[in-house]
Amino acid sequence: MQDASILVVDDDPGMLRAVSRILSRRHHRVVEAGGGAAGLEAASVEPFDLAILDIRMPDMNGFELMRALKKDQPGLDVIIMTGNAEDPDENLLRAIDEGAYYFIQKPFDRRVMLALVSRCLELRRLREERERFLDRVGRELEEARQFQLSLLPPPEYAARGLAIAARYQASNELAGDIYDYAETRGGGVSLLIADVAGHGTSAAMVTGVVKAGFRASHVDDFEPCKVVDRIREGIRDFDPGRFVTLCCIRVHPDRDEIEYVNAGHPEAVVFDRGGGVRLLDSTGPILSSALVDFPCEQLTAGFATGESLLLYTDGVTEARGAGVMFGRDRLLEAFQRSGPDGGVRLDAVLDAVRRYAGASARDDDVTLLTLARGGA
Incomplete structure (x- = not known):
C-alpha cells in the first residue's frame, strides 16, 4: 500500500526522525507528534491509515492514546513500540489485547519496521477491498430483491x-x-x-x-x-x-x-x-x-x-x-x-x-x- 498516511507519536525527537526517515523512503506520508496531546490534535485534522505509538510518554501512555484515537477512527491500525526491556511479553500481549496490530521493541531493525508496516498496510488494503466488495454485493442483492418484488x-x-x-x-x-x-x-x-x-x-x-x-x-x-x-x-x-x-x-x-x-x-x-x-x-x-x-x-x-x-x-x-x-x-x-x-x-x-x-x-x-x- 503506497503513499499511506502514517502518524508517529514519540516524546523522543531522535526516534521520531528515525522512524519518519525509514518510512518516508517508502513514499509514505509521515506526520510526527511529540506526545499524546499532539497526536490527538494531528488525528483531529486528518484521518490516518496507521499510527505508530510509543508506550511511555509523559502526558499520555501509548495504550491510552490508542484507545482515544480508535474512539474517533475505529478502523485505524496501530503498532505499539517501547524502549522498556522489562516484561516484553506482557507488553506484547497487552498491545494485542487492546487492539494493536503488533508490538515492536526499541531499538528495532529498520527491515523489521518496514516489513511490519508493509504487512499491516497490505492487510488493511485487503480489508478495505473486501468491504467494498461486500458493499457492492449488498447493493446488487437489494436491486435483485426489488426486481423480485416487481x-x-x-x-x-x-x-x-x-x-x-x-x-x-x-x-x-x-x-x-x-x-x-x-x-x-x-x-x-x-x-x-x-x-x-x-x-x-x-x-x-x-x-x-x-x-x-x-x-x-x-x-x-x-x-x-x-x-x-x-x-x-x-x-x-x-x-x-x-x-x-x-x-x-x-x-x-x-x-x-x-x-x-x-x-x-x-x-x-x-x-x-x-x-x-x-x-x-x-x-x-x-x-x-x-x-x-x-x-x-x-x-x-x-x-x-x-x-x-x-x-x-x-x-x-x-x-x-x-x-x-x-x-x-x-x-x-x-x-x-x-x-x-x-x-x-x-x-x-x-x-x-x-x-x-x-x-x-x-x-x-x-x-x-x-x-x-x-x-x-
Missing part, C-alpha cells in the same frame, strides 16, 4: 365477485417464493403459488422462469395443466436440485367450481360457508428437470358462493419454535379466527408465525394467498 402483482384484488389478498415475506437471502394471479376469459381468475428449492441468485432466476411460464399461459386462458407444462419446460435445463413445487387454481364462478394442479406443494385449503375445511391434495410430483416425463393430473372441485381458498408455502408451516414446526393446525386456527377480510386473516397468520418462531421466522420465505368468493 414480479409480483398487487397484494389486493377485488372484482368479478372475487376478493384476493396476498402476503410475501422474503428471508434474509434472495427468495424462492412467488405468487401471481390473472383474470380469465370466463369471468374468473387463475391463481399461482410456487416455491423454488433453496435461496440465492439461482433460485431467484427460477422464480422469473415460473412467472414467465404463468403469464405465457394466457393463450390457454391460464388452464392449470398448461401452466405447469410451460413451467416444466422452462426449467428443463436447470440442475435437478433446483426443483419447484407449485399449486395453480383456475376459478370458474359461473360453474361453481375450480380446476387445479398441485405439483408437490402444500395442500391448498377450501373453507366452506359453515366453517368446514377441505384440502386439495397433490396431483403430481415436484417440477424438476429429472421428472419431465411425469405429468401432473388436473382435477376439478366445487367452489360455491361464500367459500374461500388459502394457498401458502412451507415457510409458514415449517417455521420452528422450540424445535417444533408451526404446522397446518396453527395456520388454520390463526386464519379462521380473524374475521372475513382476507388481508386481515393473512396478517394474523404472519403475526402468529413471528410470535411462534421469533427470529427464525426469517430463515425461510413465507408466502400466503387467499381468495374469497362473494366477499365471504
Whole structure:
C-alpha cells in the first residue's frame, strides 16, 4: 500500500526522525507528534491509515492514546513500540489485547519496521477491498430483491365477485417464493403459488422462469395443466436440485367450481360457508428437470358462493419454535379466527408465525394467498 498516511507519536525527537526517515523512503506520508496531546490534535485534522505509538510518554501512555484515537477512527491500525526491556511479553500481549496490530521493541531493525508496516498496510488494503466488495454485493442483492418484488402483482384484488389478498415475506437471502394471479376469459381468475428449492441468485432466476411460464399461459386462458407444462419446460435445463413445487387454481364462478394442479406443494385449503375445511391434495410430483416425463393430473372441485381458498408455502408451516414446526393446525386456527377480510386473516397468520418462531421466522420465505368468493 503506497503513499499511506502514517502518524508517529514519540516524546523522543531522535526516534521520531528515525522512524519518519525509514518510512518516508517508502513514499509514505509521515506526520510526527511529540506526545499524546499532539497526536490527538494531528488525528483531529486528518484521518490516518496507521499510527505508530510509543508506550511511555509523559502526558499520555501509548495504550491510552490508542484507545482515544480508535474512539474517533475505529478502523485505524496501530503498532505499539517501547524502549522498556522489562516484561516484553506482557507488553506484547497487552498491545494485542487492546487492539494493536503488533508490538515492536526499541531499538528495532529498520527491515523489521518496514516489513511490519508493509504487512499491516497490505492487510488493511485487503480489508478495505473486501468491504467494498461486500458493499457492492449488498447493493446488487437489494436491486435483485426489488426486481423480485416487481414480479409480483398487487397484494389486493377485488372484482368479478372475487376478493384476493396476498402476503410475501422474503428471508434474509434472495427468495424462492412467488405468487401471481390473472383474470380469465370466463369471468374468473387463475391463481399461482410456487416455491423454488433453496435461496440465492439461482433460485431467484427460477422464480422469473415460473412467472414467465404463468403469464405465457394466457393463450390457454391460464388452464392449470398448461401452466405447469410451460413451467416444466422452462426449467428443463436447470440442475435437478433446483426443483419447484407449485399449486395453480383456475376459478370458474359461473360453474361453481375450480380446476387445479398441485405439483408437490402444500395442500391448498377450501373453507366452506359453515366453517368446514377441505384440502386439495397433490396431483403430481415436484417440477424438476429429472421428472419431465411425469405429468401432473388436473382435477376439478366445487367452489360455491361464500367459500374461500388459502394457498401458502412451507415457510409458514415449517417455521420452528422450540424445535417444533408451526404446522397446518396453527395456520388454520390463526386464519379462521380473524374475521372475513382476507388481508386481515393473512396478517394474523404472519403475526402468529413471528410470535411462534421469533427470529427464525426469517430463515425461510413465507408466502400466503387467499381468495374469497362473494366477499365471504
